[in-house]
Amino acid sequence: MLTTQITQTYHLTTPIISAGMAFVATPKLAAAVSNAGGMGTFSAFMSPPEELRALIRQTRSLSDRPFGIDFITAAANDDHIAICMAERVPVVIFFWSFPPLDWVTQLQNAGVKVWMQVGSLAEATQAKAQGFDAIIAQGQEGGGHNRSEASIFSLLPAICREVAPIPVIAAGGIIDGRGLVAALALGAEAVWCGTRFLASEEAYAHPEYKARVVTATVGDTTRTTLFGPEMPGQLMRVLRNLAVNQWGDRVADATKHGPTQPAIGSTILGGQALPMPKFSAILPTPDTSGDFEEMCLTAGESSGNITAIKSARDILWEMENEALDLLTYRLQAITKEQNLMAAG
Amino acid sequence: MLTTQITQTYHLTTPIISAGMAFVATPKLAAAVSNAGGMGTFSAFMSPPEELRALIRQTRSLSDRPFGIDFITAAANDDHIAICMAERVPVVIFFWSFPPLDWVTQLQNAGVKVWMQVGSLAEATQAKAQGFDAIIAQGQEGGGHNRSEASIFSLLPAICREVAPIPVIAAGGIIDGRGLVAALALGAEAVWCGTRFLASEEAYAHPEYKARVVTATVGDTTRTTLFGPEMPGQLMRVLRNLAVNQWGDRVADATKHGPTQPAIGSTILGGQALPMPKFSAILPTPDTSGDFEEMCLTAGESSGNITAIKSARDILWEMENEALDLLTYRLQAITKEQNLMAAG
Numbered sequence: 001m002l003t004t005q006i007t008q009t010y011h012l013t014t015p016i017i018s019a020g021m022a023f024v025a026t027p028k029l030a031a032a033v034s035n036a037g038g039m040g041t042f043s044a045f046m047s048p049p050e051e052l053r054a055l056i057r058q059t060r061s062l063s064d065r066p067f068g069i070d071f072i073t074a075a076a077n078d079d080h081i082a083i084c085m086a087e088r089v090p091v092v093i094f095f096w097s098f099p100p101l102d103w104v105t106q107l108q109n110a111g112v113k114v115w116m117q118v119g120s121l122a123e124a125t126q127a128k129a130q131g132f133d134a135i136i137a138q139g140q141e142g143g144g145h146n147r148s149e150a151s152i153f154s155l156l157p158a159i160c161r162e163v164a165p166i167p168v169i170a171a172g173g174i175i176d177g178r179g180l181v182a183a184l185a186l187g188a189e190a191v192w193c194g195t196r197f198l199a200s201e202e203a204y205a206h207p208e209y210k211a212r213v214v215t216a217t218v219g220d221t222t223r224t225t226l227f228g229p230e231m232p233g234q235l236m237r238v239l240r241n242l243a244v245n246q247w248g249d250r251v252a253d254a255t256k257h258g259p260t261q262p263a264i265g266s267t268i269l270g271g272q273a274l275p276m277p278k279f280s281a282i283l284p285t286p287d288t289s290g291d292f293e294e295m296c297l298t299a300g301e302s303s304g305n306i307t308a309i310k311s312a313r314d315i316l317w318e319m320e321n322e323a324l325d326l327l328t329y330r331l332q333a334i335t336k337e338q339n340l341m342a343a344g
Numbered sequence: 345m346l347t348t349q350i351t352q353t354y355h356l357t358t359p360i361i362s363a364g365m366a367f368v369a370t371p372k373l374a375a376a377v378s379n380a381g382g383m384g385t386f387s388a389f390m391s392p393p394e395e396l397r398a399l400i401r402q403t404r405s406l407s408d409r410p411f412g413i414d415f416i417t418a419a420a421n422d423d424h425i426a427i428c429m430a431e432r433v434p435v436v437i438f439f440w441s442f443p444p445l446d447w448v449t450q451l452q453n454a455g456v457k458v459w460m461q462v463g464s465l466a467e468a469t470q471a472k473a474q475g476f477d478a479i480i481a482q483g484q485e486g487g488g489h490n491r492s493e494a495s496i497f498s499l500l501p502a503i504c505r506e507v508a509p510i511p512v513i514a515a516g517g518i519i520d521g522r523g524l525v526a527a528l529a530l531g532a533e534a535v536w537c538g539t540r541f542l543a544s545e546e547a548y549a550h551p552e553y554k555a556r557v558v559t560a561t562v563g564d565t566t567r568t569t570l571f572g573p574e575m576p577g578q579l580m581r582v583l584r585n586l587a588v589n590q591w592g593d594r595v596a597d598a599t600k601h602g603p604t605q606p607a608i609g610s611t612i613l614g615g616q617a618l619p620m621p622k623f624s625a626i627l628p629t630p631d632t633s634g635d636f637e638e639m640c641l642t643a644g645e646s647s648g649n650i651t652a653i654k655s656a657r658d659i660l661w662e663m664e665n666e667a668l669d670l671l672t673y674r675l676q677a678i679t680k681e682q683n684l685m686a687a688g
Contacts, residue, residue: 153517
């Protein structure tokens with residue numbers, strides 16, 4: 001058990017939260033994380049309102065613990081918010097752009113906690129002014145959508161100072177107990193882990209996608225706007241593959257390649273089979289087939305430190321136990337001469 | 345007192361090492377850091393061999409504690425190495441490219457410890473094979489020369505695993521006790537701090553340069569090859585100013601601008617007054633005058649967390665005390681329910 005402001009407020013036994021990764025973070029993953037004592041979140045991206053309601057109920061059927069719903073703000077509407085209020089969702093998280101202020105107020109009045117994920121000090125300042133309940137600070141290490149202005153080592157303490165006493169959750173690069181303790185030392189009250197849970201048994205990612213995360217080294221990701229012509233200019237951290245090596249290092253913009261692209265695979269979304277065009281930001285799930293050298297494979301720098309696909313429960317327990325071991329024994333040994341001197 | 349493998353081997357009382365920043369890390373700064381219980385290093389960049397000997401003796405006249413000499417490998421020659429052996433320098437550090445293997449062996453046979461600063465897993469593997477005594481892992485956060493492939497959160501644990509049992513020193517983003525503890529949690533045996541000591545009373549940097557470090561925020565640096573036509577293609581992390589905003593975000597290469605550039609200031613190097621041409625990588629010292637909006641101002645992301653110029657001694661003491669406080673009280677509180685349960 002690790003006790004922080006976030007674990008106390010949200011009744012968790014460990015300050016580990018799984019990220020609401022589009023396409024791959026489903027109720028199954030969220031419930032597994034929540035059931036293990038952390039907090040799971042699922043992605044509401046591309047879910048119409050009534051599907052969102054079904055996802056909420058599915059999560060509740062799998063867990064009676066707190067969970068969160070992660071929105072890319074531009075893909076949310078009033079109906080989504082109304083459903084979150086009606087269903088009394090524990091936590092709603094916004095990312096990439098700020099939601100209308102009345103959404104925040106309405107959700108909070110309905111008993112829903114509202115978090116904002118930011119990547120800069122300026123965004124943190126705005127989030128503080130808008131009264132969010134917690135702020136997720138995403139460093140440049142993070143996978144997926146990422147336009148963070150600095151790495152966690154510098155950004156996290158700066159944001160903690162800026163928004164105090166609002167609790168800050170660290171995102172980017174954290175996959176084990178070492179990273180958890182480092183984030184707590186830098187001022188976080190919890191950690192937000194995407195890539196570690198992407199390589200979990202429960203994540204709805206294609207096995208080949210998970211395998212590439214496991215075999216990557218720390219230098220195998222980059223940030224690029226290569227993918228996603230539907231929503232142009234999205235800076236995302238992705239695994240390097242042929243498409244990225246051909247285009248991505250120039251921070252190419254997907255829109256520059258024109259609206260019509262050949263299919264590099266096919267997938268199923270919302271029950272419908274559809275082609276996956278080159279430069280699409282759709283992530284490969286078990287329903288996908290095609291050329292993985294051409295696909296968007298979002299992942300963080302932490303891919304380089306992930307060596308096995310594990311259950312969400314094992315991931316949490318190992319992180320917690322490694323953190324406890326570090327805090328109780330290994331880091332304490334560093335202070336031992338001090339303690340001996342104090343005792344003497 | 346904080347005790348790690350590095351403090352024990354080098355007889356330090358705190359695992360904090362100041363970086364050998366070219367132009368600005370002089371024997372005065374190195375001695376101040378060593379006298380306060382850490383280890384100071386000075387830069388041998390552009391010092392002819394006999395000047396190097398004078399710098400070593402100057403350091404010894406100011407401190408009887410261990411210190412290091414930091415070489416950009418390409419700027420070192422056999423005479424420099426012979427002097428380091430003859431003077432029995434405690435530590436020699438190489439960076440940017442690997443030294444000839446016989447330099448490492450000769451130095452070690454003369455009782456000199458030899459460290460290598462790396463920015464990638466591939467370099468770490470090579471450093472391990474070449475038998476260095478310690479490895480400095482530089483993350484993308486770091487100021488000055490920096491072609492690191494990832495941030496400290498992911499790179500440091502990966503390098504620690506790769507080179508074990510060789511001790512690893514973390515570089516990039518560390519300015520206070522929080523960062524020190526975070527680096528120790530991630531596996532480092534010490535930290536290597538540049539920017540924090542750039543903004544020290546003892547650093548030989550122009551007051552305007554120090555002031556810009558103090559007023560910067562975490563997003564105010566970037567990596568660019570804009571500066572240094574003498575040694576082209578050097579990726580460096582610098583403070584944004586007019587020159588960087590005009591050219592640097594395109595990762596412009598200084599050599600593209602041609603060999604002849606107008607002077608944007610003047611300075612004194614090796615006792616000689618000389619003009620500072622536009623795009624020069626020469627850093628401004630108290631001997632410099634000119635347009636700071638055009639100069640190369642190397643600095644790390646950590647600039648955003650530095651709020652005051654302090655003495656090297658105060659920097660070390662505050663870092664150490666904050667780290668001890670974190671380890672002894674604030675992080676221990678996180679485990680307290682666990683301890684109560686164990687006790688019960």
